[in-house]
Amino acid sequence: MDATQAAVRFEGVQKSYDGETLVVKDLNLSIAKGEFVTMLGPSGSGKTTCLMMLAGFETATRGEIYIGQRSINRVPPHKRNIGMVFQNYALFPHMSVAENLAYPLKVRGIDKAERETRVLRALDMVQLAPFANRRPGMLSGGQQQRVAVARALVFDPDIVLMDEPLGALDKQLREQMQYEIKHIHERIGVTVVYVTHDQSEALTMSNRIAVFNDGVIQQLAPPTELYERPSNAFVAHFIGENNRLDGIVRSRDGDICQVELGDGSMVRSLAVNIGGVGSRTTLSLRPERVTVHAKAGEIDNVFAGKVEELIYLGDHIRTRVSLCGQDDFIVKLPNSDRHAMLEPGANVHFGWNAGDCRALDG
């Protein structure tokens, strides 16, 4: 992406709270106009700090943050024109829903008539027009969430930041809100920076996801790529379920490498992020990419395994297998009549293609 077109740009940003450890280490990130970017990571990974620096509530220890062409390091938060949806919504309890929405317009000195039309438009967008005169405390969690989103959008900000906004909702409502936020984003095309530790939220809504760990972006990629082609062991493990096989690189031929596991079995893998021959590596293999009753010759890797445990999960059956010296190898079997049920204790051949087995940093 051309850096000059970016809506938001972090350039070499660092942040330290105590002057000894860096919470954010050398962050470089460009976000295009209209893009929905999610910062995903475990707690303490620096994602919320990045959001707060963008909002202006934390100052970067080093580096520059740009909105459009303008460096905003010295712009106070109230002049940044950034909408924000907070954890637990932060709706003002002493104002009605309409007053909450009108607040950003009021501080901007927009006259009353204009305020009312814009508030109504924003409430219509989240289907809450009948609730305009209620206090936030009288709304359900989902409704409060929608009000918070409407309030962050009502003053046409350049960027909207969302800090784990769905954390307080139950699972079903959370999924529904994910779609709703996604659709609102698609409709009005505002730039969104979203912070969460919930990978399904990130996968559902984002154009691109930045996976944070230890103050560093581990991978920045669209959801499919992140899931299908994780570039390191942390991302592979953090996004979706994942079988990890530790081994040593024995040979490499272009994209394909041979990895020797602890029990001596050799696995043909895709070389993604490995050192030279002899270095340690972690193989990452999605449980749903494993084939049962595999035959040598049809598939790159075939190993005999013993079924240890079957867990019925409705749409699929989780199968724990001992294989290649590991007894926590997981295979997902779709619950369909094309698949014969396995029995615990059965010895079965499992197989997978080299392309699905990614050799990552050890």
Place this chain on the structure above:
Amino acid sequence: MADSTPILGDDGLTLKAKLRQAERRNKLKTFGLTVPLLAFILVTFVFPILLMIARSVDNPVPVRAIPQTLEALQSWTPPTLPAEATYRLFAEELLAADETGDLGRLASRLNYDLPGSRSALTRLGRALRRGAEDGQSYRALFEEVDPRWSEPEIWAGLKALDGRLTGAYYLAATDRTRDVDGDIVLQPENTRIYIGLYLKTLWVSLLVTLFCVLLAYPIAYQLATLPTGRANLLMILVLLPFWTSLLVRTTAWIVLLQSQGVLNDILVALGILDDEGRVQLIYNMTGTIVALTHILLPFMVLPLYSVMKTIPPNYRRAAISMGATPSRAWIDVFFPLTIPGLGAGSVLVFILCIGYYITPALVGGRTGQLISSEIAYHMQSSLNWGLAAALGTILLVGVLALYWIYDRLVGIDNLKMG
């Protein structure tokens, strides 16, 4: 189908009956737990207050001691003097009352309404015991004993004693009295005390409340935003007045504030005051206000603190992210949310202040006294309990009225004590 056949348990009881039984046990248990406190409050709080209100209108002595005189006086109107028959009736009833000791009580009671009239009655009693001279009319006897009996005022005073209940204490408590025609009039200017004192008490309470708000708000804000460790230290400083004996505090104020005290010495040493110009900071209103503010400050800090503690910092961040300057966000979002704490603290401080007795008594001197000291005076020294009760009842009604106004303006539900 459920309503046609009641569900029966093993022991043949219907489900409804069992539910009632189970709930009755629970209710009894809850009630049982509150009984001691309820009884305590009833005996030590509700009952004395009712007694006080009753005493403020109670007037048992006159109708018991001189019922016929009072009845005879009903047909009399000033400015003439009553008929001779009334004098005789009164003399007979007084003699009877002297036997039971009611004469003295009647004299005290009349003295409340007509200051200085006690002696006119007691002297009359003594004269009546000696007996009238032959042929002398009662009227002549009365006038010989005390010249006041030749004036209609004292008779009007007796007439006004009629009735089992009286409003006389309330009249006195509001600086009013009855003139000879029975009309309610203001007392002469030099004997009006209470209205002025009530207003002074209100004013001082308002002032103390205001000072408490000014001092407590920033402290509570600090407490709510500081890290816990330092907040606790600060909280101890705030609560220190609570934990110090009143006498220790009072001594400390005297040491600090008296005209030869630390504060004056410092001001003189710094050349701000000269030695002759030392200011009197204690044993006057200044002393009362300083001491009350100090004592009542925690009652303002604690509700404010507890309310501020519950306001998430995200609220102000949200306001700022929407374009409000930090000060505007504070005014629009933070301050309105602290109003319940402000209200609770103010009501608490104001009401405590309005009836505070011991501190003004110790450091108020002559000019720093509030209505409470008058009530105590009538309880302990003048023994005019009716007036003390009336003054107290007016205070109580005033406080309730303030509660009501507060409820109308802010809402009692908004009160957050902690």
